[in-house]
Amino acid sequence: MTAIKKVTVLGTGVLGSQIAYQTAFHGFEVTAWDIDDAAVAAAHTRFAGLAATYDAEVDGAKGGKSAAALERITVTSDLADAVQDADLVIEAVPENPAIKTDTWTKVGELAPEKTIFATNTSTLLPSSFMEATGRPEKFLALHYANRIWAMNTAEIMGTSKTDAAVFDTVVEFATEQGMVPIPLKKEQPGYVLNSLLVPLLNAASALLVNEVAEPETIDATWRIGTGAPLGPFQIFDVVGLTTAYNVSVMGDETSKKFAELVKRDYIDQGKLGVATGEGFYRYS
Numbered sequence: 207m208t209a210i211k212k213v214t215v216l217g218t219g220v221l222g223s224q225i226a227y228q229t230a231f232h233g234f235e236v237t238a239w240d241i242d243d244a245a246v247a248a249a250h251t252r253f254a255g256l257a258a259t260y261d262a263e264v265d266g267a268k269g270g271k272s273a274a275a276l277e278r279i280t281v282t283s284d285l286a287d288a289v290q291d292a293d294l295v296i297e298a299v300p301e302n303p304a305i306k307t308d309t310w311t312k313v314g315e316l317a318p319e320k321t322i323f324a325t326n327t328s329t330l331l332p333s334s335f336m337e338a339t340g341r342p343e344k345f346l347a348l349h350y351a352n353r354i355w356a357m358n359t360a361e362i363m364g365t366s367k368t369d370a371a372v373f374d375t376v377v378e379f380a381t382e383q384g385m386v387p388i389p390l391k392k393e394q395p396g397y398v399l400n401s402l403l404v405p406l407l408n409a410a411s412a413l414l415v416n417e418v419a420e421p422e423t424i425d426a427t428w429r430i431g432t433g434a435p436l437g438p439f440q441i442f443d444v445v446g447l448t449t450a451y452n453v454s455v456m457g458d459e460t461s462k463k464f465a466e467l468v469k470r471d472y473i474d475q476g477k478l479g480v481a482t483g484e485g486f487y488r489y490s
Contacts, residue, residue, distance in 0.1 A: 221354070222298030223299055301327065440487065
């Protein structure tokens with residue numbers, strides 16, 4: 207068993223809230239941080255929804271375990287308070303290098319020396335902002351997939367400066383958190399999962415913005431042709447369209463066109479994917 211008992215999660219969006227709740231569900235004391243009171247209020251709503259989802263979908267969740275997990279989560283917009291006694295900080299703020307660097311610069315100054323730092327970045331290399339933490343030897347990536355309770359992989363990826371003992375501690379923590387740890391031997395953009403998934407999603411978005419086919423046609427083609435349970439636009443909805451936008455807006459010209467489409471036709475209309483009941487598809 208690791209020495210990790212208190213975990214702080216930075217960011218309570220679709221995936222951040224899931225990371226926090228999954229961690230609390232497996233017995234850890236969790237502090238969830240977000241930027242303001244509105245985000246904190248939204249986090250409480252997400253956590254209540256996750257408790258209901260676990261009751262419905264996770265073996266052993268009923269009978270009070272889901273409710274008990276809620277009791278182990280504290281939500282705050284005070285960053286200093288959030289990290290003051292953390293054994294592990296997991297960052298799940300927007301997929302933007304400037305935001306991540308700024309966040310880690312602040313956390314590095316506020317957290318105690320004992321704290322291990324982990325980023326949940328999907329597409330960025332941890333080495334690109336490890337120096338901002340002030341403790342690169344205690345910094346690594348810990349990446350989760352959406353619907354964490356079902357798609358329970360945790361990809362662990364260090365940098366050239368990550369201490370081996372820190373890496374091993376995080377691998378063990380992931381197991382205690384109910385995850386299947388996927389240790390990577392070296393830095394790889396996109397880890398294992400997104401190295402396979404992102405090319406598919408990029409190809410699908412290009413087919414859409416180039417007016418080759420509609421999402422339903424693209425998805426049906428992929429499902430029928432490969433036997434996969436979900437097509438790429440269904441996957442976008444599961445991942446969340448805000449994340450899809452944040453990643454695409456930093457890409458090439460085609461990706462930027464897709465980002466514009468997603469923002470105009472979906473995000474600005476409150477259609478963020480499965481989490482809000484509608485994205486490329488309607489779920490209610």
